[in-house]
Amino acid sequence: MARVNGEAILQTEYEVFLRQQDLDDNLTLAGDSEDRRKLKRDLLERLIDQRLLVQEARRHFFTMDARQVDREVERVLGAYPPEQVEEMLRRQHLDRDGFRRQTEQLLLIRRLLEQEVVERQAVTREEVEKYYQTRLQEFVRSEEVRVRQIVVRTEAEASALRQKILNGASFEDLARQYSLGPEGKRGGDLGFFPRGRMPPAIEQAAFEMWGGRVSAVVASPYGYHLFQLIERRPARTLSLEEARPEIQRRLLEERAKEAETLYLRTLRERANIERDLNRLERIH
Numbered sequence: 001m002a003r004v005n006g007e008a009i010l011q012t013e014y015e016v017f018l019r020q021q022d023l024d025d026n027l028t029l030a031g032d033s034e035d036r037r038k039l040k041r042d043l044l045e046r047l048i049d050q051r052l053l054v055q056e057a058r059r060h061f062f063t064m065d066a067r068q069v070d071r072e073v074e075r076v077l078g079a080y081p082p083e084q085v086e087e088m089l090r091r092q093h094l095d096r097d098g099f100r101r102q103t104e105q106l107l108l109i110r111r112l113l114e115q116e117v118v119e120r121q122a123v124t125r126e127e128v129e130k131y132y133q134t135r136l137q138e139f140v141r142s143e144e145v146r147v148r149q150i151v152v153r154t155e156a157e158a159s160a161l162r163q164k165i166l167n168g169a170s171f172e173d174l175a176r177q178y179s180l181g182p183e184g185k186r187g188g189d190l191g192f193f194p195r196g197r198m199p200p201a202i203e204q205a206a207f208e209m210w211g212g213r214v215s216a217v218v219a220s221p222y223g224y225h226l227f228q229l230i231e232r233r234p235a236r237t238l239s240l241e242e243a244r245p246e247i248q249r250r251l252l253e254e255r256a257k258e259a260e261t262l263y264l265r266t267l268r269e270r271a272n273i274e275r276d277l278n279r280l281e282r283i284h
Contacts, residue, residue, distance in 0.1 A: 001044060003274040004051040009044075011279065016093045017047055018283075040280055048275075052267045054105055057112040064111070069104045076103065117263050121255045128247045132240050139238040139246075142195065147206045148172065148188035148228040150179045158217040158224035165214045171228045180223060192233065202227075 002009045021043065077085050077099075089099055132139070148171055152158050161178060165171050175188030183190055195203060202225060205215045209229040218225040 001276055001279060002048055003272075004048055005055060005272050007051060007055065009047050009051060011283070014044065014047060015283070018043060020092050037281070040283060041277075044275065044280060048268075048273060049264055050105070050109065052264065052271055053109045053112055056116075056267060057108040060112065060115075062108055062111055064104050064107050069100060069107060072107060073100050073103050113260060113263075117259045118252075118256045121252050121259060123248050123251045123255070127251060128244055129240065131247050131251060132243055136237065139243045141233070141236055141238060143207075143235045144192040144194045144233040145206050145209075145229060146192045146231040146233075147190050147209070148175060148230060149181060149183060149190050150175045150188055150226040151181045151223045152178055153180065153223050155217055155219070155224045158226055162214055162217060162226055165226070165228075171214065171226075188228075189230070192231075 001011050001014045073096075077088075080088055089095060092099075094102065150158070150161055150171070152161065157178070161174055164174060172187030175184050178184075179188055181188070193206075195207065197203075198206065199220050201218050201220050205218045205225070205227050206229070209215055209227060211229050211232070213229065215225075215227040218227065
C-alpha cells in the first residue's frame, strides 16, 4: 500500500486497520464516490503517521518493558467479561499475540509524544488569567452536596443499619462492611454532585438533609439506601485559584494537540513516502 522510509505498509495491515476503525459501513454507503476515495486515503495517511512515529521512537532508542506491555494488555482486555475477549479480538481480526504487538506500538508512540511534544509545552500565569476572564461563565457551579451512602438489598437490612447509626455506630465503618456500592470501600463517600445527576429519590434525600444526620431509608432501582450529608456547597463561581488547574489542563491539551500536528508535519517533510493509490482504489 505504501513505503515509509523504505518500510512497507502491507495491504493486509491496511485491511485490518480498516476493520478496527468501524469504517466498513461508511465505505459501503459511499459507494464509488469521491467520499469513498477520501475515506480510504485518510485511513492510509493515518497508518503512515503511525509508522513514522514508531520509526521515530526507534530512532530515539525507545523500548517498552515487557511487564509494562503485559499490564496494559491486561488492563484493556480486563475491561471485557472473560467470555467476550475472544469475540472482541475476532472482530478486530487479531489474535492475542497480534493484540500485544499492537499495544506495544501504541505505548511506544505515547512515550515518544509525551517526551517530544507534551512535556515541552508550558502555560504562563498570564495565559491562565486571560482564559479565566474571557470564559468566566464556564466556571459557574450550581449547588452541590457531598454525601456518604450505604446501599443494601432489603429494606429490613437498611432499617437495621439506620438504627445502629442512630445508636452511635460509624456510618463509614458500616458502609465499608455492608454497602453493595463500589464507593463502600471509601466509607460510602459519593463525592460532590449537583442536582440533576442522581435519580430523583436519591437527589431529594441528599439535598434535604442536615449535616451529619442520617436519612430515612430510600428505595431506588438499585436497592435500599441510607445517606449522610458531609458537606454542602452553595451555587458559586470558582475563584481563579480554584479554576487554575482545570484551565492549565485545557490549555496544555490544546497546545499539545497543535504541537503534535506540527511534529508529524516535520516528520513527513523529512521522510521518503511512496503510496500505491491504484492498489488503494481496488480495495472494497
